[in-house]
Structures are given as C-alpha cells and as structure tokens.
Amino acid sequence: MIDFSIPEDLVAKRDRVRQWVIDEIIPYETDPRLTQHGPTDGLRQELVEKARAAGLLTIQAPVEYGGWGLSHLEQAVLYEAAGWSTLGPVAMNCAAPDEGNMFLLNKITDAAQAERYLRPVIEGHQRSVFAMTEPDGAGSDPGQLRTTATFDGTHFRIDGLKWLITGANGARTWIIMADLQENPHLPSGPTLFLADGDAPGIVIERVMNSMDRNYVEGHCVVRFDGLSLPREALLGEAGAAFRYAQLRLAPARLTHAMRWLGAAERAQSIAIDHARTRTAFGKPIAEHQGVSFKIADNEIALHHCRLSVWYVAWLLDQGEKARHESSVAKAFVSEELFRVLDRCVQVLGGIGVTEETPVSMLFRDVRGFRLYDGPTEVHQYAIARKVLGGGR
Ligand SMILES: Cc1cc2nc3c(=O)[nH]c(=O)nc-3n(C[C@H](O)[C@H](O)[C@H](O)COP(=O)(O)OP(=O)(O)OC[C@H]3O[C@@H](n4cnc5c(N)ncnc54)[C@H](O)[C@@H]3O)c2cc1C
Numbered sequence: 436m437i438d439f440s441i442p443e444d445l446v447a448k449r450d451r452v453r454q455w456v457i458d459e460i461i462p463y464e465t466d467p468r469l470t471q472h473g474p475t476d477g478l479r480q481e482l483v484e485k486a487r488a489a490g491l492l493t494i495q496a497p498v499e500y501g502g503w504g505l506s507h508l509e510q511a512v513l514y515e516a517a518g519w520s521t522l523g524p525v526a527m528n529c530a531a532p533d534e535g536n537m538f539l540l541n542k543i544t545d546a547a548q549a550e551r552y553l554r555p556v557i558e559g560h561q562r563s564v565f566a567m568t569e570p571d572g573a574g575s576d577p578g579q580l581r582t583t584a585t586f587d588g589t590h591f592r593i594d595g596l597k598w599l600i601t602g603a604n605g606a607r608t609w610i611i612m613a614d615l616q617e618n619p620h621l622p623s624g625p626t627l628f629l630a631d632g633d634a635p636g637i638v639i640e641r642v643m644n645s646m647d648r649n650y651v652e653g654h655c656v657v658r659f660d661g662l663s664l665p666r667e668a669l670l671g672e673a674g675a676a677f678r679y680a681q682l683r684l685a686p687a688r689l690t691h692a693m694r695w696l697g698a699a700e701r702a703q704s705i706a707i708d709h710a711r712t713r714t715a716f717g718k719p720i721a722e723h724q725g726v727s728f729k730i731a732d733n734e735i736a737l738h739h740c741r742l743s744v745w746y747v748a749w750l751l752d753q754g755e756k757a758r759h760e761s762s763v764a765k766a767f768v769s770e771e772l773f774r775v776l777d778r779c780v781q782v783l784g785g786i787g788v789t790e791e792t793p794v795s796m797l798f799r800d801v802r803g804f805r806l807y808d809g810p811t812e813v814h815q816y817a818i819a820r821k822v823l824g825g826g827r
Contacts, residue, residue: 439745445512452491452516456523459485463522464793472642472653474525476562476605479651482526483559493528493557497541500557507686507748511693515741518697520793521649521800528559530694531650532601535687536563536610543671543679544629552608552629563608564632566657567680568599573612575813577677580625582659584613588620591628591669593636593662599807603655604642607632611659612676624674628664636662649800685761686751688808692744692768695801696737699772702779702794703733709783720782729778736771743767759821766814769804776801 441449460482463469468478486492495510496502505513510529517523524530533556540553540563555561568574572581572595582595593613608629615626630637640656671679707730710721720726743764750757776798780787788795805811 441512445509449512449516452513452523452527453519455489455491456517456519456526459489460522460526461520464520464796469522469648470653471644471648472604473602473648473650474522474652476652479525479562480559482522483528486526486528487559491527492559493537495529495534496537496557500554502557507689507751508745510690511741511744511748514690514693515697515700518694519701521694521698521797523697524694525649525651528557529690531687531691532565533563534690535683536565536608538686539565539610539679539683540608540670542682543627547667548629548670556608561607562602562605562651563610564600564603564606565610565612565683566597566600566603567612568597570596570598570656575810577612577625577680580612580614582611582613584615584626584628586615586618586620588618589666591615591664591666593628593659593664595659596656597659598643598654598656600655600657601650602652603632603657604639604652605632606652609637610670611662612680613659615673621669622672622674625676626673627670627676627679628668629670630662630664630668634662634664636660645803647800647803648796681756681758684808685747685757688761688765689744689747689751691804691808692740692764692772693748695772695804696740696744696768698797698801699733699740699775699779700737702776702797703730703737705792705794706730706733706779706782713784726782729782733775733778736775740768740771759818762809762814762817765808766811766818769801770811772801773805 466478468475483492494503495505498504514529517527517529537556544553556563569581572579584591584593609632611628611630612625615623617623636659638658638660640658642653642655645654710726710730711719713720747757747761747764750760779794780798783794786792
C-alpha cells in the first residue's frame, strides 16, 4: 500500500519545530553575527544552546548518541520545518556540512575515531568539514583529485590545495580526501583521512567572499602543507574514498533539498501575504493573473519537490542506495526551488531585492544548491548515461 499520511506524533514534532524556529530563531536573522561569511561560530554556539535547552539538538542522531534516531522520511518532514529559517538547521545541528559528515562518520569510524571526531560534533561542541574540491583538480569530476598522501608505514603526509571548503575556519573535525600514492603497506588511490583542525600543516589561506551567507563561517581556501597524520587517521579503508563519498552523497543531497524546501515555503508565504495586500491598477496584485499564476506555479513546484524528496527518502528507508533517484530529485528540486525563489522576488516588486524581507537572502542562499553535491549538468549527464545505457 502507498501511504502519504504523516503519523500524528510526527505532525506534532513538525509543528513544534516550526513554531520554535519562528519564535526563537528567526529573531537572530538580523543579528550582526550573521555576516557575509555566514553565521559566526559564536552565533552558532548560542543557537545550539537554545536548541539543547529545547530538546531539539541533533535530533537526527542515533538514539545511543541521544538523538531521536530519525528515519529519512521523518527527517524530510522535520528538516523542512527547521528550514523555515536558514538558522534553524544551524541551531538544531542538522545543517550542512555537519549533518552529512555526522552521517558518514557514524557509518565508517572505529570506536576511538567516533569518540574523538564524531561525538563532539553530535553534541554541538565542534564543527566538521569535508575537504574535497580543488581549484585545478577534484570538482564535478572527483577523479581529477590532485591532493596527495604519501605513507611511510607509520605516518601519512598530505599536500595539496582545496577551496570552497565550508566551515573550515575554526572547525575541529576534518575529513580530507587525498590520493594515496603507491606504497608497500596499503592499497593506493583516493582515500579519506581524519584530522584535527588545529594540526600544523592545515593552513586556512582565506575565507572566500560568496553570494550566500547561510553556512557557518563561510567557505575557505585551504592548503595542506606537509600535514602529518598517524596511521589511525585513516578513515575506513585505503583507496575507498569514492565509495564512502557516495555513501554520504545520496542522503546529504536529499537533506539539502529538505531544508531548502522549508526556506522556499517561507518565501512563498511572504509572497502570498504581499500579493494579497499590495494594490496596483485598482486591485490587489494577487487578482492580476500575472501574479496569481506565479503563486500557483510556486505551489505546484513546492508540492512536486516534496513528493520527489519523500520518494527518495522512502527508498533510502528501504535500504536502497537510490543513487539514480537521488540524482533525479536533486537536479529537479534545486532547479525548481531556485525558480520559486525568483518568482517570489518578482511578486514582491522592488522590495524583493532589498533586505526588507528575508526573500532576497534566501534567493542568494539557494543559488549554490544548483552547484554543490553535483551541479545540475553533472546529474543530467549521469541520468542520461543511465537512461541511454552504458552508465552507472
Ligand atoms: C556553497 C557551496 C559550498 C560548498 N562546500 C563544499 C565543501 O564543504 N567541501 C567541498 O569539497 N566542496 C564544496 N563545494 C564545492 C562543490 O562540491 C563544487 O562546486 C562542485 O562539486 C562542482 O565543482 P566545481 O565548482 O569545481 O565546478 P567544475 O567542476 O569546474 O564545473 C563547472 C561547471 O561545468 C559544468 N559541467 C561539469 N561537468 C559537466 C558534465 N559532465 N556535463 C555538463 N556540464 C558539466 C557544470 O555546469 C559545472 O557547474 C561547495 C560549493 C558551493 C557552491
């Protein structure tokens, strides 16, 4: 049987999260600590303490870590509610990149690694990064990875340049992707490593100015300059980085969609209020077809984005990898939500491009979603290869 109903207790949790974000978190959207480089870590810590007090911190974590052990479908419902403000997921510790990193670390760390690198992130005491993208190497095509790791039997040495590394400034738990060179001890190839953010050899060159400001401490250019790591820094198996990255990718790209869906819903509610109250040519602008069609198109898009997300969440809950389906959903939802935000700006008229409402910020923030976790064209490329034969 196909069942789209939401259980009563989940509805209650959803409403509680949404109301808490509205009452407690939205007032921080005008806090000066929400900077051009995203919320500062100080702001994040204050928000995290509010979520902790409300019993809403890291609710997605496994029960043994104090979380609610949410299924993917439950996450879909609750992350959408949290995403009503971009600061909601920051407060509740279910924002990127930490949310996806926690998911990955929970799957592949050993007990000692989990205590040192995962538990403090789950508890909201430290942040994490996933360092893959490079100016001249890994990006849409991770196969171009240039950062190298050499191994002498006891220590790894990591050298390379990365950029667009979200939250790198001040993060303590680092997941680094590097190409392990041929050696007599371990398999070679793309490999994941764990490091402490304050290790000598991790050099934050600069925080990049960007059009978005929803990610804590923004995005950084990072140089690994002879970063020395012990054997225990190996995350999972040597040479298996792409397999692990895929493990993280389907759920992580889906949770982005869940959170942005909430943000787009909020923009739509603001556009609806405006359309009802603003008049032009003798009537509320909502009564002009050009405006009402935009509101209707938004509603259609939001509904289908939600169905798309729920479907993939359901597949993941069945234990499916949903690689193809999550690609389809990610490409669809990121493109649609960007159009929803654009239409909201248009309905608002001139104030849509000002910061009189949160819509202009959300419009800029959602833009990156068409790029990270795979640009739309890369998903189209993969989808077409599967459909036409010969791929995946
Ligand atoms: C807000 C934000 C946060 C990010 N955070 C992180 C992070 O924390 N850690 C991290 O490692 N990376 C991060 N990234 C980087 C992100 O993963 C990359 O931007 C993404 O993988 C694309 O790589 P690229 O930017 O190098 O684009 P490129 O690989 O240079 O691609 C440029 C463009 O080429 C086109 N293209 C590429 N391949 C194809 C194809 N097969 N068919 C058709 N067109 C194609 C696409 O239009 C693509 O946008 C972040 C990016 C953004 C925008």
